[in-house]
Every structure is written in C-alpha cells, then in structure tokens.
Amino acid sequence: PRAFNFSAGPATLPEPVLRQAQEEMLDWHGVGASIVELSHRGPEFMGVAAEAEADLRKLIGVPDDYAVLFTQGGATAQQALIALNFADPGQPADYVISGHWGKTAIKQVKPYVDARIAASSESDGFRTIPDRATWTLSDDAAYVHITANETIHGVEFRDTPDVGAAPLFADFSSSIASEPIDISKYGLIYAGAQKNLGPVGISVVILRRDLLERAGQPRADIFDYRSQLKGESMLNTPPTWNWYLAGLVFKWMLAEGGVEEFARRNARKSALLYSVIDGSGGFYRNEVGPAVRSRMNVPFFLHDEALDKPFLKQASEAGLISLKGHRALGGMRASIYNAMPEEGVQALADFMQGFRKRHG
Numbered sequence: 001p002r003a004f005n006f007s008a009g010p011a012t013l014p015e016p017v018l019r020q021a022q023e024e025m026l027d028w029h030g031v032g033a034s035i036v037e038l039s040h041r042g043p044e045f046m047g048v049a050a051e052a053e054a055d056l057r058k059l060i061g062v063p064d065d066y067a068v069l070f071t072q073g074g075a076t077a078q079q080a081l082i083a084l085n086f087a088d089p090g091q092p093a094d095y096v097i098s099g100h101w102g103k104t105a106i107k108q109v110k111p112y113v114d115a116r117i118a119a120s121s122e123s124d125g126f127r128t129i130p131d132r133a134t135w136t137l138s139d140d141a142a143y144v145h146i147t148a149n150e151t152i153h154g155v156e157f158r159d160t161p162d163v164g165a166a167p168l169f170a171d172f173s174s175s176i177a178s179e180p181i182d183i184s185k186y187g188l189i190y191a192g193a194q195k196n197l198g199p200v201g202i203s204v205v206i207l208r209r210d211l212l213e214r215a216g217q218p219r220a221d222i223f224d225y226r227s228q229l230k231g232e233s234m235l236n237t238p239p240t241w242n243w244y245l246a247g248l249v250f251k252w253m254l255a256e257g258g259v260e261e262f263a264r265r266n267a268r269k270s271a272l273l274y275s276v277i278d279g280s281g282g283f284y285r286n287e288v289g290p291a292v293r294s295r296m297n298v299p300f301f302l303h304d305e306a307l308d309k310p311f312l313k314q315a316s317e318a319g320l321i322s323l324k325g326h327r328a329l330g331g332m333r334a335s336i337y338n339a340m341p342e343e344g345v346q347a348l349a350d351f352m353q354g355f356r357k358r359h360g
C-alpha cells in the first residue's frame, strides 16, 4: 500500500494519475509507443500540450488576455526571468518578503534591477505577513513581487494586496489551484509544478499579454517570454513527460470538482491539523500568526527536540512519511497539497494524538 506522503515537493501525486500513466506507459492511446517517446512536434504531443493548457485555463480561470507558458528551470529560473523580461536595467522592483522563498526571489534579480525590500517580516522570524499599511512601494517600480504561500515558513496571503499602479507578480508555487483566485488582479503568476500541479521539471507562468510589450533587458531568445509564447513553449525540446503528467493532474482536479472543491477540502485538512497542534497543551506548537497560517504547509515543533527522531520513526512505521521539517527551520512539516486525501490528514492527526499520549 502507498504511504501518505507529506513531502513539500516533489510532493505526492494523485493515485489515479499515477495509475493512468502506468497504464499508458508502453502504449499511449494505441500508437504503439509512450507519449515520452514521440516527437514534441508530432500531433500526439501537440494535442497533449494544447489540452493541458485548455484544462489549466478552465481549472484556475485564466482570462483571455493572459498568456500561459510551460517552462523549464523551475520557479527559481522564473524568479530571475521576470526581471529580464519586465524591468529596465537598474529600474526599481519592489519585493515583499514573508519567508525563505521571497528571499531567494530577490536574490535572483539583484544583478539586473534595483531590487528593493518594500516590507519584510524577517525580524519576527517570518511568523506574519507584513501589514499592507507598512509597505514602502516605489513610484516607478517595474512590478511588486510577493510569495503567495511560503512553503518553509508556512505563512500565506489570504487576500490579494492592492499595490497601486505597478503590476503585482506572485510566486504561487505552493498554492496554485488550491483555492479560487482572481488572476486579473495580478500582472504575472508563476509556479513550479512539483507541489500542486504535477512532477518536478516544468513550471507554469501566467502573464498579462500587454506586459510583453515592455522591452526588458538584453537576453537570449530562450529566456525571452515573447519568444517562448510565439514558439508555444517549445523553443527547445520541452519536458514532455512532466507536461503530460501535469495535464493528467489538471484533468483529475477538474473531475474532482475544481478549485472550489479543493479549497473546501484544504480548509478542512488544515483546520484539523492546527486544532490538534493548538489543542495539545504545548506538546506541539505552530508559531505562525493564526490569520496567515498556510493551508498547504503546516510546520510544527515538538516541545522536546529529543522526541523528533522517535516521532519521525514511528510516523514512518505508521505509513506517514516525509514529515521532517526543512533544515532552515527544523521540527516537522506536513505539506497537504490537493493530492493529499483527507484520510491522510486524519491518519496524521490520529497519530499525533496517539504519540502525545505515549510520550506526553
């Protein structure tokens, strides 16, 4: 039997998707070869790619004046490319830092733009989101960048902030498709697939088409979003396996009821875990401000670090794996993306209560 896998990414995939991929591995739709053995420019894969885009558009409600790109290089490459594509050399770009990934985002653009920290919650250990009223935004910023959900620190934006004239750019790597969002409030969103969308190796970038009129900075064709769009995200050989699997995940999410349904499930799953943590009399603790706690990534600590190893060992024996926290924070982390079923979170909640009784 499969374990319940709480990895933050690469993360668990829906079992029906894995089964379908397994079935289609030797012979995709009767062509006598798997989809990953066929040319990306052939009708079979071009069909898979077009369907994936159409399904993603439907799933998360991408407006017609937005383009969708399927890219390589992970979310980190997009963090750099947004500056090359949309900011003039040395132009200010504003960053709101609410965790580790906001810091990597600003690091990627420092060679290209005047990267400014508009607000940061680092001084409180990234346990909050900086209050919008305290942000210092530049008049001439190319864009304002936020991280919608901080995968390591477990904090998330609950609302889309109003940032005035500059377009809002957001890293949605760990929360895309987890709830409905109004994409028209953003200039650009990007996400590595390996949490909510599929296997690692492909990312999606969704951007307002008019932004492509900006000159940006000297860059190679392969790093140019305009060229990527013109070339249908196939300027070079794309990661066809990852694209195909992501397409199956989109179909699965649509069949399960779409992002509205996942938002309901994710609210129940996260509420259950936080209630076990908060109701444990200090045996477990989560330090994030309740109003901004992530519904995707639940970091928590045991009251005594000496219990970390037995917790992980017993959890793994109970079929609950990948609960070790990120090395930057220590402790534990349960990532509970769309593909984590409610039974998995219930099993973890039951295990945590049992462990507390045995060791409390």
Ligand code: PLP
Binding pocket: 009, 073, 074, 075, 076, 077, 101, 147, 149, 150, 151, 152, 171, 172, 173, 174, 192, 193
């Ligand atoms: N942004 C967020 C929010 C992440 O969680 C991660 C990875 O875990 C990244 C960016 C980096 O993604 P990648 O490894 O695809 O470059």
